[in-house]
Amino acid sequence: QVQLVQSGSEVKKTGSSVKVSCKASGGTxxxxxxxxxxQAPGEGLEWMGGIIPIFGTADYAQKFQGRxxxxxxxxxxxxxxxxxSLRSEDTAVYYCARAALTYNYDTSGHSYNWxxxxxxxxxxxxxx
Amino acid sequence: QSxxxxxxxxxxxxxxxxxxxxxxxxxxxxxxxxxxxQQLPGTAPKLLIYSNNQRPSGVPDRFSGSxxxxxxxxxxxxxxxxxxADYYCAGWDDSLxxxxxxxxxxxxxx
Numbered sequence: 001q002v003q004l005v006q007s008g009s010e011v012k013k014t015g016s017s018v019k020v021s022c023k024a025s026g027g028t029x030x031x032x033x034x035x036x037x038x039q040a041p042g043e044g045l046e047w048m049g050g051i052i053p054i055f056g057t058a059d060y061a062q063k064f065q066g067r068x069x070x071x072x073x074x075x076x077x078x079x080x081x082x083x084x085s086l087r088s089e090d091t092a093v094y095y096c097a098r099a100a101l102t103y104n105y106d107t108s109g110h111s112y113n114w115x116x117x118x119x120x121x122x123x124x125x126x127x128x
Numbered sequence: 129q130s131x132x133x134x135x136x137x138x139x140x141x142x143x144x145x146x147x148x149x150x151x152x153x154x155x156x157x158x159x160x161x162x163x164x165x166q167q168l169p170g171t172a173p174k175l176l177i178y179s180n181n182q183r184p185s186g187v188p189d190r191f192s193g194s195x196x197x198x199x200x201x202x203x204x205x206x207x208x209x210x211x212x213a214d215y216y217c218a219g220w221d222d223s224l225x226x227x228x229x230x231x232x233x234x235x236x237x238x
Contacts, residue, residue, distance in 0.1 A: 035227065037173075044130065045165070045173065045216055047227040061226045095172055102160075102220070111220040112227045114163040116175035116184060 002027030004096055004119035011125045017084040020122045022096030024077040029053045033099035034072060034079040035115055038092040050099055050112050051079060059112075086126045093121040131156060132217055132230035139236040140207045148233045150200040150217035156228055160220040162200040164193055165229075167214040176215070177202060204235070212237045 007021040022034065035050035049060035053072035060068055064083070072079040079096055097115035104110065133151045140146040150162065164177040175184050177193035180200065190206045204211055217230035 037229075044232040045167075045218075045229040047229065050227075059226075062224070097173075100178070111160070111222075113161065113220070114175055114178035115165070115173075115218075116178070118172040118174065121172050 002098065002117065004098065004117055006094075006096060006119040006122045009123040009125070011127070012086050014087055014126055014128045016086050017082060018086060018124050019080055019082040020094050020096075020124070022079045022081070022119050024098070028077045029072070029074070029079070029098060031101075033101050033112055034070075035097050035099040035112055036068075036070060036081045037095045037097060037115070037118075039095070039121075040089070040092040043092075047112075048081070048083075048094075052101065052110070053079065057110075083124075086124075088126050088128070091124065091126045093123050095119055095121050130231045131221060131224070131228050132219075134215075134217060134230040134233045136231070137234045137236065139238055140204075141238045142207055142209060144207050145203060145205045146207055146235060147204075148202045148215055148217075148235070150202070150230050152198050152200070152219075154198060155223035156198075156219055156221040157195065157200055158198040159222055162193065162195050162217055162219045164191075164202045165216045165218060167216065168210075169213070173216065207237055209237045211235060 003025045036048040051058040051070040058070045069082045097118040100113040161179045165173040166176045167173040180195040181193045
């Protein structure tokens, strides 16, 4: 049974970047995607984007376009999320999750379906 | 703000049935499947229901999901104290070309 283990908490200065890792333990990402979701203190869940490791294809939520980069290393079953130009509003717990995918063969497109399992979360605190 | 709307709170006594609604539109719930996540205090979210009404292995059958048109519902029958958590509906939105979460519902067991 695959488990996702994330890197530890980070404290960052405004304007800097953070890179969070997510390693699949007890298995691989296989044909699944990996999604990244964040949760600001006391707030709800927000999808940032995802990556399909076997293709290296990343999809980003419009809000984070230009500021986020998602990558994956299949050889180590590890996915990464890097967020740049950090501001105080980026203070949040960042989660990775294995994502089931739906493919549209008519359009050659894909979408993310359900997320299971989730990593334990990584707290990123941003201050000046 | 989220495109999927849920009531902020719901409550019930042990053994009661609680229902949580999730209202969307034709571009999300109306054309894609709905998933539900449970987030216990201080923990990561957990998949509770997928593809509208399917339970992952290990999820008690007191949890059930349904979908009709542009709305979905999660029902908890026979409420347990350990069901006290935040619940989120979620799914793909074709217009946003992204995954969206509901606003979340906090369930309290009285």
